[in-house]
Amino acid sequence: xxHSVCNxxxxxxxxxxxxxxxxxxxxxxxxxxxVYCIDDVCTHDGGTLGEGEVDGNCIACPRHGxxxxxxxGDALCMPATEPTCSHDVKVDSGTVLVQLRx
Amino acid sequence: xxxxxxxxxxxxxxxxxxxxAFVARRIDPIWLTxxxxxxxxxxxxxxxxxxxDENWMRSDLRGFKLDKFTPVDETxxxxxxxxxxRLRDGVDMGGDISSVNGLVISQSLxxxxxAKGVVFCSLSKACRDHAELVKKHLHSLIDSAADRxxxxxxxxxxxxxFLYVPRNVVVxxxxxxxxxxxxxxxxxxxxxxxLEEGAQATVLTECSSEVEQGSGFHCGGVELILGARSNLRFxxxxxxxxxxxxxxxxxxxxxxxxxxxWTVAAMGSRFAQVDQQVELVAPGASSYVNGVMFTRxxxxxxxxxxxxxxxxxxxxDFLYKSVLQDRSRTVWRGMIKVDxxxxxxxxxxxxxxxxxxxxxxADSIPGLEIKADDVRCTHGSTSGRVDEELIFxxxxxxxxxxxxVLMIVTGFFQQIFDRITIESVREALGAAIxxxxxxxx
Numbered sequence: 001x002x003h004s005v006c007n008x009x010x011x012x013x014x015x016x017x018x019x020x021x022x023x024x025x026x027x028x029x030x031x032x033x034x035v036y037c038i039d040d041v042c043t044h045d046g047g048t049l050g051e052g053e054v055d056g057n058c059i060a061c062p063r064h065g066x067x068x069x070x071x072x073g074d075a076l077c078m079p080a081t082e083p084t085c086s087h088d089v090k091v092d093s094g095t096v097l098v099q100l101r102x
Numbered sequence: 103x104x105x106x107x108x109x110x111x112x113x114x115x116x117x118x119x120x121x122x123a124f125v126a127r128r129i130d131p132i133w134l135t136x137x138x139x140x141x142x143x144x145x146x147x148x149x150x151x152x153x154x155d156e157n158w159m160r161s162d163l164r165g166f167k168l169d170k171f172t173p174v175d176e177t178x179x180x181x182x183x184x185x186x187x188r189l190r191d192g193v194d195m196g197g198d199i200s201s202v203n204g205l206v207i208s209q210s211l212x213x214x215x216x217a218k219g220v221v222f223c224s225l226s227k228a229c230r231d232h233a234e235l236v237k238k239h240l241h242s243l244i245d246s247a248a249d250r251x252x253x254x255x256x257x258x259x260x261x262x263x264f265l266y267v268p269r270n271v272v273v274x275x276x277x278x279x280x281x282x283x284x285x286x287x288x289x290x291x292x293x294x295x296x297l298e299e300g301a302q303a304t305v306l307t308e309c310s311s312e313v314e315q316g317s318g319f320h321c322g323g324v325e326l327i328l329g330a331r332s333n334l335r336f337x338x339x340x341x342x343x344x345x346x347x348x349x350x351x352x353x354x355x356x357x358x359x360x361x362x363x364w365t366v367a368a369m370g371s372r373f374a375q376v377d378q379q380v381e382l383v384a385p386g387a388s389s390y391v392n393g394v395m396f397t398r399x400x401x402x403x404x405x406x407x408x409x410x411x412x413x414x415x416x417x418x419d420f421l422y423k424s425v426l427q428d429r430s431r432t433v434w435r436g437m438i439k440v441d442x443x444x445x446x447x448x449x450x451x452x453x454x455x456x457x458x459x460x461x462x463x464a465d466s467i468p469g470l471e472i473k474a475d476d477v478r479c480t481h482g483s484t485s486g487r488v489d490e491e492l493i494f495x496x497x498x499x500x501x502x503x504x505x506x507v508l509m510i511v512t513g514f515f516q517q518i519f520d521r522i523t524i525e526s527v528r529e530a531l532g533a534a535i536x537x538x539x540x541x542x543x
Contacts, residue, residue: 025165046160048162
């Protein structure tokens, strides 16, 4: 099921925004004209990524520096070894819609 | 919809206006109203817990919105709910109290116990009828400024239970408390137990929601005060609905040569954060704490435990075991604190975690803070996945995979069951665990 989270015009390139979708927090980011969504959760210690430093397509966890790809959720460096969950996104008439994966 | 919810729509939220309306509706003695007002100011001035705080850094509170909930209207007459009661089956009770949404709806006590001076009643009633006794002990252990939840509970607890057992009185039959919550309801209840010197009692407390997937907000407090040579067996079964936010501060103070056996079982709620402390305040005090956590889906349960040795020759033994399914998470932070001069301390803590899923997560953080010279303090922690070889072996003997997992989980908890001295509690926990075990992928 897709949930409306924001308007496409609300997103700035490479600036992740946190939204609550169905009791979960996710990061929605506009990168190279595409919208991506990953869990706002660091798989290293379960902390939140949202306030982390963004460098291009990746975000660093503010606690221990683990980096994740904002598009795929892949863990890019230690101490995280597991990807964080990525979710399906579509844009319909300027509205960004997210469908959660397990 | 339950009348409690419909009527509460107009009562205002947990704002200053809501608090004023709450106080005005109640028939509290003046000393209590003043106390509430004072703590409300503390609450109002505080921020929500800082995610950088060690106690809260593994807890994501962003989804919790206090404004979604409304203080309950204590002028309403609430009806019993269909929320399950598990600890009462087949037990000859000495007293029984039921509450809905944090308001006591029925209470009873064996007349023989009442004749011996035992008090077991609604806390609101006790504040009126036993004012001096309650005033002396209420919120004497829990720091109302510990965090915003402690302050909210101290300012706006709606009801709860007061148990008082006089000197050398032995209460043989267990006393039972059931707290129910309707879907979307709240429960701000306080439990206060006072055992005088040489007194003995067994208290079984449990909470559950009318709807298994029900939402709600629990913010509670438990204070257990044990005089010298007293003995308390205290059981707490938490089985709130799967969307309930639950916060609690629980503390026991154990006097000279007194013993507490405290069993905690946590199965329910979407998110629970419990601060549990036992203070051994005089020589020879002992505490034995058993904790069982069984989680599923995306539940997140946090227990921060402190066993504090303030005096010499005291014993504390904490054993917490968790079984995690699906994408659930548990956090256990255990600390043994030994004060200066508290020699001949014997402190032990252990936390074992069994993961039934690749996606579950258990954080286990035992700790020691010792300021005395002559002590024995040990702690341990284990975490691991369920052993596929064990499952395979059981399957070769004719068990299904589900039966095999249930057997392994039961065996994992057996150490705790062996430490629980009340048969009905063992049976209720076993049944609750069996009900929750799902297929392991």
